Amino acid sequence: MKTLLHILAITALAIAPALADKTVKAGPRKGRVLELTGQNAEFFVEKDRTISIAFYDAAMKAQPAAAQTVTATAEAPGGKAKIEFEKKGNLLVSKAPLPEGEGYQVVVQVKTTADAKSKNFRIPLALHTCKGCSNPEYACICDE
Numbered sequence: 001m002k003t004l005l006h007i008l009a010i011t012a013l014a015i016a017p018a019l020a021d022k023t024v025k026a027g028p029r030k031g032r033v034l035e036l037t038g039q040n041a042e043f044f045v046e047k048d049r050t051i052s053i054a055f056y057d058a059a060m061k062a063q064p065a066a067a068q069t070v071t072a073t074a075e076a077p078g079g080k081a082k083i084e085f086e087k088k089g090n091l092l093v094s095k096a097p098l099p100e101g102e103g104y105q106v107v108v109q110v111k112t113t114a115d116a117k118s119k120n121f122r123i124p125l126a127l128h129t130c131k132g133c134s135n136p137e138y139a140c141i142c143d144e
């Protein structure tokens with residue numbers, strides 16, 4: 001029995017790195033980091049429920065929004081809502097707030113340039129502040 005537990009422990013350790021890239025990372029604005037090719041974006045929900053996206057280089061140094069384009073789809077219970085973004089200062093900000101409620105998924109589609117392949121991120125929308133890491137729950141970095 002002892003040996004079996006030992007084997008299980010080793011197996012668990014071996015599986016851990018494979019799951020590591022699903023770990024949520026939080027950015028400087030306490031938003032959720034979206035990993036892109038050669039750069040990062042940060043998804044953040046403002047108090048008025050608009051979404052703002054900040055950009056960083058691969059080393060998480062802040063960069064102004066440039067050629068990136070972002071669209072989002074809020075899969076709200078009342079129906080899917082497509083959300084478009086516009087540049088505001090260094091950020092891309094949604095033109096409309098998220099639909100009411102939470103607990104639904106927001107699919108964020110990011111293209112780093114007009115010709116780049118788009119990358120999709122599915123973010124479960126939970127807006128309360130996590131007691132463990134003090135980030136909004138959608139950017140919670142606690143081990144579960």
Ligand SMILES: [Zn+2]
Pocket residue numbers: 130131132133134135140141142
């Ligand atoms: Zn947390």
